[in-house]
Amino acid sequence: MHDPNVIVGFEGSEDAAVYKLSDDLGIIQTVDFFTPIVDDPYMFGQIAVANALSDVYAMGGKPITAMNLVCFPVKTLGLAMLREILRGGIDKLSESGTALVGGHSVEDNEPKYGLSVTGVIHPGKVITNRGAKIGDVLILTKPLGTGIVNTAIKAGLASDEAIKQVSMVMSTLNRNASVAMQKIGVHACTDITGFGLLGHLKEMLGSHEFTIAIRSDVVPMFPDVVEYAGMGLVPGGTKRNRDFCQDLVAASSDVGPLMLDILCDPQTSGGLLIAVSREKGDGLLQELQENGVPSASIIGEITTETKRRIAIE
Amino acid sequence: MIMEKVIDARGLSCPQPVLMTLNKIKSLKKGELIIKVDTETSKENVSRAAESQGWKVADLISEGSEYTITIKKD
Numbered sequence: 001m002h003d004p005n006v007i008v009g010f011e012g013s014e015d016a017a018v019y020k021l022s023d024d025l026g027i028i029q030t031v032d033f034f035t036p037i038v039d040d041p042y043m044f045g046q047i048a049v050a051n052a053l054s055d056v057y058a059m060g061g062k063p064i065t066a067m068n069l070v071c072f073p074v075k076t077l078g079l080a081m082l083r084e085i086l087r088g089g090i091d092k093l094s095e096s097g098t099a100l101v102g103g104h105s106v107e108d109n110e111p112k113y114g115l116s117v118t119g120v121i122h123p124g125k126v127i128t129n130r131g132a133k134i135g136d137v138l139i140l141t142k143p144l145g146t147g148i149v150n151t152a153i154k155a156g157l158a159s160d161e162a163i164k165q166v167s168m169v170m171s172t173l174n175r176n177a178s179v180a181m182q183k184i185g186v187h188a189c190t191d192i193t194g195f196g197l198l199g200h201l202k203e204m205l206g207s208h209e210f211t212i213a214i215r216s217d218v219v220p221m222f223p224d225v226v227e228y229a230g231m232g233l234v235p236g237g238t239k240r241n242r243d244f245c246q247d248l249v250a251a252s253s254d255v256g257p258l259m260l261d262i263l264c265d266p267q268t269s270g271g272l273l274i275a276v277s278r279e280k281g282d283g284l285l286q287e288l289q290e291n292g293v294p295s296a297s298i299i300g301e302i303t304t305e306t307k308r309r310i311a312i313e
Numbered sequence: 314m315i316m317e318k319v320i321d322a323r324g325l326s327c328p329q330p331v332l333m334t335l336n337k338i339k340s341l342k343k344g345e346l347i348i349k350v351d352t353e354t355s356k357e358n359v360s361r362a363a364e365s366q367g368w369k370v371a372d373l374i375s376e377g378s379e380y381t382i383t384i385k386k387d
Binding site: 151152154155156157229230231232233234235238239 | 334
């Protein structure tokens with residue numbers, strides 16, 4: 001059934017849906033949940049919330065309510081751990097100004113936590129991943145490499161500093177970045193998730209006739225991530241992402257396989273990828289850096305179409 | 314006694330095959346080691362893990378989705 005009030009649905013590879021209620025009000029709906037990625041249950045709860053809210057922020061919306069989704073082996077892991085996960089969730093929700101209004105839990109062998117989130121947005125102001133224009137610059141707001149660092153954590157080989165940094169970044173809301181881009185005015189935005197940076201660039205290309213040029217030397221990434229990738233601590237999703245984009249990518253000879261893996265690294269609670277006009281690019285960058293988004297960097301630009309439509313140098 | 318120098322990491326997902334390889338490399342120090350994996354990701358990761366420790370991939374046989382990787386260090 002085609003409902004004309006569904007402004008954003010399945011079609012555009014968006015992670016959240018927008019439904020128009022009236023000319024000046026739409027609701028955003030999104031759901032996200034996953035298995036623990038860090039050992040600290042309180043941190044895991046915070047990350048799950050930052051991750052679930054991210055789709056709303058990427059569209060330029062405001063989250064208003066959320067419901068918990070919980071799968072947990074109470075008998076083996078105990079209620080105290082579950083309470084810590086939920087406490088992390090509640091604290092992050094209150095930081096974001098989102099009301100927790102309910103939830104559902106089931107017994108499961110492996111813990112999982114996430115949320116269903118409802119947000120509001122003006123139907124005329126929805127920012128999607130389609131809308132970038134030739135001449136735009138691309139800004140990424142968080143460092144890449146959560147998938148690789150998380151694999152290193154699973155292997156017990158991650159440094160304390162890497163664990164600390166990746167946890168801090170994954171639990172950071174994309175709210176400030178979203179507020180900044182709405183203030184300045186942008187053409188397109190998406191949040192980086194399991195598809196990795198290159199996967200999202202492919203979505204951003206859509207059927208547009210342009211090329212995205214990325215400068216890999218200025219892409220923000222976690223400090224130890226190159227070392228971990230070199231040790232073979234690359235998650236399975238990376239290869240799927242690489243295969244998904246391969247036909248479109250032209251990488252210059254000094255972009256090695258480790259760098260390509262990092263650009264394809266599946267992200268958890270990744271940053272926003274924003275296309276903004278060149279004239280506004282520096283202004284947005286300054287706005288981001290002054291408002292708690294220190295890693296924000298201009299990583300590339302939209303150029304006229306070339307044969308391979310994702311050019312990496 | 315002949316030390317077992319084959320790691321069968323088929324059916325295991327990353328980082329398990331890498332960890333098994335790194336641990337074995339640490340105890341062997343040099344020589345030859347064979348690792349069996351069944352995903353392309355594991356194949357790439359195990360090869361990289363070996364090379365990061367100064368070992369070389371001497372041989373790689375693929376049969377369907379299974380890979381037998383021989384690594385060496387003199």
